[in-house]
Amino acid sequence: MPADLDTVFSALADPTRRRILSMLLEDDMAVSDVADPFEMSLAAISKHLVILAGAGLITQEKRGRVKWCKLEPDALRDASIWMQSFGQFEAVNLDAFEAFLERELPSDG
Amino acid sequence: MPADLDTVFSALADPTRRRILSMLLEDDMAVSDVADPFEMSLAAISKHLVILAGAGLITQEKRGRVKWCKLEPDALRDASIWMQSFGQFEAVNLDAFEAFLERELPSDG
DNA sequence: TATATCATCAACCATATGGTTGAATATGGG
């Protein structure tokens, strides 16, 4: 049951949450390791993770006292499809795509 | 100068605004015609249009006393590209796409 | 000119959002 578009798009609207997602592209992470590079409280990050999980963009699994966060890229599917319905733009230009990632991923996801 | 991802995603997070975008897929529209099918004030719709314009998703041009609204689908490009960076999902399945449009476009865009 | 129409502005309101801090709740290790 995919989260609705409201939930997914508003989850994606926050730069902290997008940055978390891009961190999770590398590997699954514990909550406190997700929080480490941010200059905000662990509680704040914990709330962001709840929002990402509510949107289905991540899942969380507790093992011992550590809660692991895992990216769930499929949750982007419906939103992506929705965007393609406005897709008078041609299929993504791969050069532009790589340049974009180079530019955006390090800081903002 | 494309609007940033924050702006685009939060513009897309509201169902009224997505519905407006799907109406504009059909044709350019005047502000009051956009407002017609909604059960909310013209002023509220006017604010939504300002937000869509701020995200670059539409442009507005005043001719006489009528302000025309036009969809600008290119503004979705960066956001779409960003989403594809999480694109472990394969290229959009066209059957699923059409089913999705059938399901979503009439009410919610 | 007088009047109606198109759209925005300004002030206001309720609720949501994103952050804080300190206490509480597991769980693991010595």
Add this chain to the structure above:
DNA sequence: CCCATATTCAACCATATGGTTGATGATATA
């Protein structure tokens, strides 16, 4: 058992968001 670690909870705060209404500013038309 005792203590440290991992995470969330609860209360709070400032600001943002999405709506309302009534006034206002342009423009078209009789």
